[in-house]
Amino acid sequence: xxWIYLVFVFSMLGFSLNAQVITSxxxxxxxxxxxxxxxxAERGTGGLRGFSGDVYAHTGVITNMSTGPxxxxxxxxxxxxxxxxxxxxxxxxxxxxxxxPNIRSYYNVPQSExxxxxxxxxxxxxxxxxxxxxxxxxxxxxVSRPGVTPFFSIPSQSTINIEQNEQLTxxxxxxxxxxxxxxxxxxxxxxxxxxxxxxxVLRYTFSSxxxxxxxxxLKATDTSxxxxxVSLTVFVFAKTVExxxxxxxxxxxxxxxxxxxxxxxxxxxxxxxxxxxDFNDYKVLPEYQMNRMTIDKDSAYYWFALSNLNxxxxxxxxxxxxxxxxxxxxxxxxxxxxxxxxxxxxQNRYPNLKRxxxxxxxxxxxxxxxxxxxxxxxxxxxxxxxFTRFPAKDLxxxxxxxxxxxxxxTFRAVIDSMEYxxxxxxxxxxxxxxxEFEGNISWGYDPAFPFAVDKYYGSELDLKELIDKAHGMGMxxxxxxxxxxxxxxxxxxxxxxxxxxxxxxxxxxxxNVTAKHPFNVFNDMNHESIAFQRYIDRFNRYWLExxxxxxxxxxxxxxxxxxxYGSNTARWSAYDxxxxxxxxxxxxxxxxxxxxxxxxxxxxxxxREERELTDYGYMIWHNMNPTSSEAVMGWITxxxxxxxxxxxxxxRSLNVPANVAYMESHDEERLIKKNFCYGKAAGGYxxxxxxxxxxxxxxxxxxxxxxPGPRMIWQFGEIGYDVGLQLTETCTDNASIRxxxxxxxxxxxxxxxxxxxxxxxxxxxxxxAFPTFSSLQSKVTFxxxxxxxxxxxxxxxxxxxAFIIANFDMKSRTFLAKVPKPGTWFDYxxxxxxxxxxxxNALILQPGQFHVLxxxxxxxxxVQAWTVTSINEAIAEQESLKxxxxxxxxxxxxTLMKNGGLxxxxxxxxxxxxxxxxxxxxxxxxxxxxxxYVFIHMDEHGTVIGNHPFIVQ
Numbered sequence: 001x002x003w004i005y006l007v008f009v010f011s012m013l014g015f016s017l018n019a020q021v022i023t024s025x026x027x028x029x030x031x032x033x034x035x036x037x038x039x040x041a042e043r044g045t046g047g048l049r050g051f052s053g054d055v056y057a058h059t060g061v062i063t064n065m066s067t068g069p070x071x072x073x074x075x076x077x078x079x080x081x082x083x084x085x086x087x088x089x090x091x092x093x094x095x096x097x098x099x100x101p102n103i104r105s106y107y108n109v110p111q112s113e114x115x116x117x118x119x120x121x122x123x124x125x126x127x128x129x130x131x132x133x134x135x136x137x138x139x140x141x142x143v144s145r146p147g148v149t150p151f152f153s154i155p156s157q158s159t160i161n162i163e164q165n166e167q168l169t170x171x172x173x174x175x176x177x178x179x180x181x182x183x184x185x186x187x188x189x190x191x192x193x194x195x196x197x198x199x200x201v202l203r204y205t206f207s208s209x210x211x212x213x214x215x216x217x218l219k220a221t222d223t224s225x226x227x228x229x230v231s232l233t234v235f236v237f238a239k240t241v242e243x244x245x246x247x248x249x250x251x252x253x254x255x256x257x258x259x260x261x262x263x264x265x266x267x268x269x270x271x272x273x274x275x276x277x278d279f280n281d282y283k284v285l286p287e288y289q290m291n292r293m294t295i296d297k298d299s300a301y302y303w304f305a306l307s308n309l310n311x312x313x314x315x316x317x318x319x320x321x322x323x324x325x326x327x328x329x330x331x332x333x334x335x336x337x338x339x340x341x342x343x344x345x346x347q348n349r350y351p352n353l354k355r356x357x358x359x360x361x362x363x364x365x366x367x368x369x370x371x372x373x374x375x376x377x378x379x380x381x382x383x384x385x386x387f388t389r390f391p392a393k394d395l396x397x398x399x400x401x402x403x404x405x406x407x408x409x410t411f412r413a414v415i416d417s418m419e420y421x422x423x424x425x426x427x428x429x430x431x432x433x434x435x436e437f438e439g440n441i442s443w444g445y446d447p448a449f450p451f452a453v454d455k456y457y458g459s460e461l462d463l464k465e466l467i468d469k470a471h472g473m474g475m476x477x478x479x480x481x482x483x484x485x486x487x488x489x490x491x492x493x494x495x496x497x498x499x500x501x502x503x504x505x506x507x508x509x510x511x512n513v514t515a516k517h518p519f520n521v522f523n524d525m526n527h528e529s530i531a532f533q534r535y536i537d538r539f540n541r542y543w544l545e546x547x548x549x550x551x552x553x554x555x556x557x558x559x560x561x562x563x564x565y566g567s568n569t570a571r572w573s574a575y576d577x578x579x580x581x582x583x584x585x586x587x588x589x590x591x592x593x594x595x596x597x598x599x600x601x602x603x604x605x606x607x608r609e610e611r612e613l614t615d616y617g618y619m620i621w622h623n624m625n626p627t628s629s630e631a632v633m634g635w636i637t638x639x640x641x642x643x644x645x646x647x648x649x650x651x652r653s654l655n656v657p658a659n660v661a662y663m664e665s666h667d668e669e670r671l672i673k674k675n676f677c678y679g680k681a682a683g684g685y686x687x688x689x690x691x692x693x694x695x696x697x698x699x700x701x702x703x704x705x706x707x708p709g710p711r712m713i714w715q716f717g718e719i720g721y722d723v724g725l726q727l728t729e730t731c732t733d734n735a736s737i738r739x740x741x742x743x744x745x746x747x748x749x750x751x752x753x754x755x756x757x758x759x760x761x762x763x764x765x766x767x768x769a770f771p772t773f774s775s776l777q778s779k780v781t782f783x784x785x786x787x788x789x790x791x792x793x794x795x796x797x798x799x800x801x802a803f804i805i806a807n808f809d810m811k812s813r814t815f816l817a818k819v820p821k822p823g824t825w826f827d828y829x830x831x832x833x834x835x836x837x838x839x840x841n842a843l844i845l846q847p848g849q850f851h852v853l854x855x856x857x858x859x860x861x862x863v864q865a866w867t868v869t870s871i872n873e874a875i876a877e878q879e880s881l882k883x884x885x886x887x888x889x890x891x892x893x894x895t896l897m898k899n900g901g902l903x904x905x906x907x908x909x910x911x912x913x914x915x916x917x918x919x920x921x922x923x924x925x926x927x928x929x930x931x932x933y934v935f936i937h938m939d940e941h942g943t944v945i946g947n948h949p950f951i952v953q
Contacts, residue, residue, distance in 0.1 A: 020499040021131070021139050022120065028144040028151070028175055031103050031115040037141065039122050041094040041131050042522075043499050044139070046488060048094075048122060048131040050521040053735070055088045055096050055122055055131075061107050062117040062140070069140070072119050074107040080127040088122070093515070096122070103143065117142050128736050134500060149175040150184065150220040150230050159233045161323040163271050165209055168234065172202040172218040179222040187217045208236045211286070235323045237272040243291040245301050250538070252331030252451075257373050260307045263317070263329070265290070266300070266531060267495060269507050270321050273302040277317030279309075282360035284320050298509065309370045314354050316365045319491075327491035328449065331538070332366030333378060333460075335436050335449045340456070343440055349410060350455040364449070364489060378546060381464040387471035389550055390427055392598055392619060393657040394774055395710040396765055397478065398426040399665060402434065402457050403441060404742045405715055411462035415469050424718055424758065425765030428476040428598070430553055432666060434463065438487050443666065443739055445555060446522060447482045448489040450539050460547075467548055476550035478598055479543055483536050484559040485522040486511065492535070493523050510535070517559050518567045527582050528562045537589045544594050551598025553621075557583065558605050575606040584616055591617070600660055607653050614658035619710060622652070622659035625668035628704070631808045632671050632696040634680030634687045634847075636789045644791055645782035647707050657709035657776065663700060664714040671697055672722040677731035682810035685847055692848055694720045694753050695866045698760040699806040699850040703791060705764040706773040706804060706852065707780060718761040719748040756864050763829065763861035770858070772797040790815055790845070799856075805843070806850035813847075814906075814934055814947040816840040821855060828852040831860035835911065842906040844934040844949050881925070885951040891926035894935060894948060901939040907931055928952045 021044040022037050029035035039055075041048040048055060058079055060072035076086050085106070088096035100106045109115055120139040122131035133139050152158075154171035162168050174184050184202050185195040193216075196202045208214060216232040246262060248254075254262045267273055273290040276282045290302040302319075309315065316336065320326050328335055336356045344350050354367060371378070398421055406413040414429075421429065433444025436452040444454070453460050467477045486493055488501030496508035502523050504511035510532045515524035525532055543549050554560075558572065561579040565572035583601070590597060600619040603610055610620050627644055630636055646652040647661045664671055672693050679687035687693055697720060705711055715721075723745070724731075726738050748754040767773045772795050779796040789809035795802040801821060807813050818840035819825065825834050829852060834841065843851070849866070880895040896903075899921045905914035905928070916923050918937065925935060930952050937946040 021133055022141060024141055028142060028149060029103060029118075030177070031109075031143045034102060035100050035118075035141075037098045037100070037118075037120075038091075039088060039096040039098065039120075039131065040499075040503075041096065041122070042488065042503050043501060044131060044133045045136055046131070046501065047129050048124065050094065051124060051129060052090070054082070054125040055090070056082050056125060057086045057088060057098050058121045058123055059086065059107075060119050061103075061109060061115050062119060063109065064114040064116060066116070070138070073113075074109050076107065080123075082125055093520075114145070115143055116145070124736065126736055144175055144177050146178045147226050148179060148181055148220040148222045148228055149177070150218040150228060151175070152218060152230065152232050155232070158231070159235065159324055161235045161237060161271070162207075163237055163239050164211060165207055165239075166271075168206045170202075170204045170206055170216065170232070172204075174200050174220045176200070176222075179224065179226075182221045182223050182225070183219075185219050185221075187219060188214055206234060208234075211236050211238045237323060238286060238289060240272050240289065240292045240302075242294060243303075245293040245303050246305075249303065251301075251534075252329055253333075253368050255371060255373050255375075256305070258311055259309050259370075260305060261309065261368075261370070262303055262305045263290070263319075264301055264303045265319055265329070266509075267302050267319075267321060268298050268300040268509060269496065270300075270302075272322055274320040274323075275304050275306070275317060276320055276326075276361075278315045278357075279306060279317075282318075282357065284323070290319075311370050311372060314367055314369045316354065316357065316367050318361060318363060318365060321495060325495060326361065326363040327494050328364040328366035330449075330491040330535070331451050332368075332449055333452055334367040334455075335452045336365040336367055338362055340440050344455050349457070350459050353455060379460040379464070381461055381468070383464075383548070384468055385471040387476070387548070387550070389476055389596055389598070393709055393776070394768065395428045395476070395598065395660070396426055396705070396768070397428040397430045397660065397710065397712040398424070399430045399432065399480075399662075399712055399714045401432045401443065401666060401715060403443070404744065406746075407744055409457065411458040411466045415462075415466050418469060418473055418475070421475065422473050423762060424713075425762050425768075426475060426713070428478055428550070429470055430478040430480060430712070432480045433482060433555075434479070435481075438489055441741060444480070445482055446487050447485070448487050450481070450486075450490075451542060464547055471548070476598070478551045478553055478600070479549045480553045480555060481539070481543075482555045483525065483527075483539075484556040485520060485524055487522045490523075492532075512562075514564075516562060517565045517572045518569050519556060519572075520559060524559070526562060527560045528578075533585070536586065540586070540590050541593055544590075544597055549597075551600065553600040553602065555602050557601040557603050560586075573605050575609045579605075580609060580612055583613060583618070587617060611654055614654050614656055619658040619660050621665070621712075622646070622661040623665070623668065624661050624663050624704070625665070625671075628663040628700050629669070629671050629674045631791075632687065632693065632700050633675050633678055634682075634696075634808065634810050635678075636808050644703055644784040645793075647704055647709070648780045648782070649709050650780070651782065660710045660712050661704065662712040662714065663704060664717045665712070666714060666725075668714075669725045669727060670721055670723070671700075671717070672720045673724040673727050676722060677724075677727055680810060685810055687810075687848075690720075691753050694757045696808065696848040698757055698866065699808065699848055701761055701764050702804050702806050702850045702852055703784075703793060705761070706767045706795070706802065707793065708774050708776060708778055711765075713761070716745060716748075718758045719745065719751075719754040720757050721745055721748075752864065756866065759861070759863040763863050764852075766861065767802075767828070767852070767858075770800065772800045772802050772854075789813070794819070796820065801855040803853040804850070805845065805853075807845035807847055809847050811847055812934075812947075812949045813845050814936060814949075815843045815845060817843050817853075819853075819855075823855070825853045825855055826857045828854055828858055829861065829863055830865070831857075833857075841911065842904075842934065842936060844906065844932065844947075846949075881948065881950050885953050886926055886928070887953055888930050889927045890952075891924055892950075894923045894925050894950075896921045896923060896937060896946065896948075898937070898945060901937060901945065903938070904936045906934050906936060925950075926952070 025036045060075035088098045091097050118141040153173050181198050186193045194204050214234045217229050219229040221227045249264050251264050274284045275288045290304040292302050294300045338356050341356050403409050436449035436454045437444050437446045438448050440456040470477050492510040493502045496505045498505045512524045560582050602621045649657040649659050675687050675693035723742050728734050781794040784791040790813050792805045822838045881892050886892045901918045903916035904912050935948040
């Protein structure tokens, strides 16, 4: 029968496509000669795709003494052993070369043993990543053998598909080794088609008027009458019927009535498409050949109407293109996987998940549930909340990776944890990608099926409930999306691929053969392509309308260009008018159906370009990790003013508050981990201490959250998460752990120090409820000079002024607090009042200490006070007060470095409580009440020549 032939065709197809993981020169190497092998890391399992470290070959041979294909002999090294002989040379992104000068000598195979194949598995130096054939199989390279070896040079595949009466050019050749050629002939079954005798090249044109399968065999005979042969399978399809696409049909699945759907697939440059699925037992049958509407040579739609479907029944389906390429629907809302779903079913992550039909197919399977034609939502859900979005400038976003947020790794676990986020003050959750990615454990930036929810996290209804509950608690939900690239599993790549899973071929209407920029991973998409624009426009509308997401964060948006920048990062980051045009086009399309969705770019481009895009309505990611970590670690010297002050949009040359600033993100190393590894130490004070590191993180937060404009927290930054992104326990930078699963630290909530940081974050975020800290009417003035470790920000607003000061030094500092409006000010965290005179008040700040002062009394937040963590480089001078610390009612003797001038004693509110004329280097101080004080020593001109903090108990 017709379909039985296809089963044979598909089984033959596997070797020819997967064999492209490696290529060799020569194609059939002499076992006693040299060979150059090129490994394409994008193909096969893709386990080394995008890898830039050292790659080694684990390699051996199959000989006539091997017991089978897995019986490797003369293996070069033990697994994991790195040697110069097995190290590959990187020649381009995802392309690696291994040169073997002499095969027999390289493997040390005796002449008495015949080498049949070379075998390979490619691996990283640490052996944690592997490159193998599709399905995790070993890679094999045949070598030439004595005698005559025929092969087809045209076509290069072992299976080819043509339409009725189409002409197929065939070229067969023969390799001769140690003998002479007697004849080279082509057969169809037992029928001789052509014999070229001793010519080494045979050319023939094949065609057939009948659908079916023909096996063409190329036979070579040597002068000793030894015969070797190779086969080519030609599948002949009926010519596709041209028929106009019915009106209002979109690509993908279209529900026509309660029992009929129409499938539509954009597939130019292909000849035939068949629909297979549960409805025809996954058989390629003539009656399921799809119609075609050809618009021009670059545009063709295949479509098929399927009837007699039952409402509520779930159907699996695939497209078979040209008889050999089997793909799921690129617009599929649910996808089943032969390899990923068993774990999901076993753990009940997606209740009642349809079983993958392993006995019917072995590719990704698209699934749909037949629904009534008048049902608006594809996945019906009873929404409980009518949510009104906040102004974009007021967003406090929590970036969340469901995989690592809880050990359950599900949407439902996030639902159960929302109160934690609400108490923190979050008003927007940004989910890292949750659309179907490759495998079950991932960050999600390897998109395979962008229209489908990744089932490992839960069901579509779970996701809708998550969004609905967040809305009910006053939190927006933003989706992190990837439009820069697609993996080789995606049909838009596989339908026009050089090999089974890519890279894209030259005729691919969606993707570039070679990436246009240096940061690309997987397959770079063509953003000038009308077809791809249509695809992402559908995507952008679907998730906003079907799931009620509130906006998008567009990953790697600087890659939305067709300008070829090669490896030049500087050129790529410069102003690109075409990229601006493409992003504005997408923005306009979204605004045509959603007028206020949050649209955030991970851009990091030229300031002019970012200003133009934010003026247009986009927001942009703003990385403050370097400046934040340097301040928290204590390495602030030499840091530019812009590092801290640019948190305010006007200080980074933006006209609108559109910079989503963050101290940490999924791409940046953790602040506290950096402290543990690189923190500064001076005297008895070290920022590697946990308490000190957390206090300094709180100080940095005081310069961050109360400033008008959108902000972002990367999950668990609020409790000082300290498991490194790439930094190991021994502080070694190891890129191989970057994407690995990270442990949760929910127990940190029971650590009073970390709870204090959480409460500090919440209190500082809470300030944004007051206009001073959110209104664009506020005048914001930073003092954060290049070398000054004492940093301040003044916020002036008609309703209330605020003055924030933080000491990022490694020692205590005395600061003369001067404000435009002298009078009574209030310390936000302590609730105490401070009278600031027109001349200013001297405030002593221990290292890591910070104050938020307001001109109006605000409710005191419930935050436990940070302990005074001092002892600094001036410790010798401080301890010159004896006794120290003083006791209440007690006097002490302060020994100064210089005689003369005037001394003043200030309390922690900056009030002068004592004045001394310095006529002797030994000064009597006290008695004073319990508290912290500073003795300021000034010369006769009023210049401070020394400060001496001390404590009275």
